[in-house]
Amino acid sequence: MMKVFTTRIIPEEGLSLLQRAGFTVTQWSEPHEMTPAQRVQFCKENDALLFAGGDKLDRAFLEQCRHLKVISLLSVGYDNVDLKAATELGLQITNTPGVLSNATADTAFLLMLSVARKAFFQHKRILKGDWGFSTPTSNLGIDIEGKTLGIWGLGNIGAVMAQRCRAAFGMKIIYCNRHRNEAAEKSLDATFVSFEELLQQSDVISVHTSLTPETKDKFNKDTFRKMKPTAIFINAARGGIHNEPDLIAALQEGIIWGAGLDVTNPEPMHPDNPLLEMPTVAVLPHIGSATSETRNAMSRIAAENVIAALKGNPVPNPVNHLYNL
Numbered sequence: 001m002m003k004v005f006t007t008r009i010i011p012e013e014g015l016s017l018l019q020r021a022g023f024t025v026t027q028w029s030e031p032h033e034m035t036p037a038q039r040v041q042f043c044k045e046n047d048a049l050l051f052a053g054g055d056k057l058d059r060a061f062l063e064q065c066r067h068l069k070v071i072s073l074l075s076v077g078y079d080n081v082d083l084k085a086a087t088e089l090g091l092q093i094t095n096t097p098g099v100l101s102n103a104t105a106d107t108a109f110l111l112m113l114s115v116a117r118k119a120f121f122q123h124k125r126i127l128k129g130d131w132g133f134s135t136p137t138s139n140l141g142i143d144i145e146g147k148t149l150g151i152w153g154l155g156n157i158g159a160v161m162a163q164r165c166r167a168a169f170g171m172k173i174i175y176c177n178r179h180r181n182e183a184a185e186k187s188l189d190a191t192f193v194s195f196e197e198l199l200q201q202s203d204v205i206s207v208h209t210s211l212t213p214e215t216k217d218k219f220n221k222d223t224f225r226k227m228k229p230t231a232i233f234i235n236a237a238r239g240g241i242h243n244e245p246d247l248i249a250a251l252q253e254g255i256i257w258g259a260g261l262d263v264t265n266p267e268p269m270h271p272d273n274p275l276l277e278m279p280t281v282a283v284l285p286h287i288g289s290a291t292s293e294t295r296n297a298m299s300r301i302a303a304e305n306v307i308a309a310l311k312g313n314p315v316p317n318p319v320n321h322l323y324n325l
């Protein structure tokens with residue numbers, strides 16, 4: 001009987017699919033990470049790995065997994081995997097695209113509105129017993145209605161964020177992407193702009209690219225300086241895309257107005273991070289896709305990738321070919 005190991009407890013939908021397909025499934029159920037040695041051991045004892053969590057899967061680890069029929073990621077992001085090494089070693093890697101776009105875009109939307117209205121900060125004031133004496137000039141946020149949203153990375157999630165913002169707030173949509181997306185331009189009335197124009201014209205910038213050598217640290221001292229002093233920066237993609245010390249400085253010096261982060265660098269964020277005390281900042285602990293419906297759907301897709309690989313069929317969601325993008 002073929003054996004599958006999952007690096008976290010996975011939702012019921014994916015688990016029961018694997019079991020109904022006749023595989024023996026072992027799950028890591030401890031509330032902490034396994035050691036690297038345990039991970040290698042589990043890999044050796046199984047035929048497929050269903051990988052949840054952002055740990056690095058580097059060449060040294062992958063070399064010990066050559067016998068696996070697939071490493072099925074329970075995520076759309078694959079930046080934690082050395083895809084070049086995996087491909088050279090003949091290891092199939094798969095992901096779970098599409099099903100988490102709505103939930104993740106909703107998280108970006110939640111952050112945008114929370115920053116604009118300083119919601120997390122106001123909540124913390126109440127917790128501290130500081131409801132305060134309200135005046136017509138206190139507790140002011142900013143309106144989102146009619147403002148310009150700049151999407152960096154108009155793929156699956158970026159397109160949903162744009163659609164939500166256009167429908168809810170009549171925002172003007174501009175975007176910068178590796179390729180023009182003419183369908184989205186029509187349906188969202190979106191305008192394709194250069195990265196420089198995106199920085200200069202956006203009231204809100206929402207980042208939805210993958211993390212690659214090209215996008216790493218793209219938001220830094222220099223790029224924040226090109227943004228409006230009233231701008232809000234949202235990142236629900238990967239923390240490595242912004243330079244965190246530069247973001248802190250940009251907010252402290254009033255170079256930009258606010259930031260909403262579902263992803264940080266590093267994760268977890270240290271509780272003493274100054275971002276957590278700033279009124280115009282909202283931080284979430286990487287919960288972009290964390291709804292019951294979405295995580296169930298992700299587990300189903302991840303299980304389908306495992307089942308296809310173990311039955312010798314083409315996997316529905318391969319990512320090996322993306323390593324040079």
Ligand SMILES: NC(=O)C1=CN([C@@H]2O[C@H](COP(=O)(O)OP(=O)(O)OC[C@H]3O[C@@H](n4cnc5c(N)ncnc54)[C@H](O)[C@@H]3O)[C@@H](O)[C@H]2O)C=CC1
Pocket residue numbers: 076077078097098100101104152153154155156157158176177178179208209210211212214215236237238262263286287288289
């Ligand atoms: N916060 C969270 O929990 C989640 C975060 N994510 C992150 O969001 C990312 C995007 O996910 P999807 O929208 O599903 O992927 P996608 O592949 O549909 O979209 C990514 C878009 O970014 C563009 N892009 C990539 N590099 C670029 C560059 N250098 N310049 C301009 N555009 C570039 C691509 O052309 C593509 O249109 C994932 O890679 C993942 O890291 C995804 C799901 C949940």
Ligand SMILES: O=C(O)C(=O)CO
Pocket residue numbers: 074075076077078100288289
């Ligand atoms: O899918 C991803 O890439 C995530 O970050 C978690 O859903």
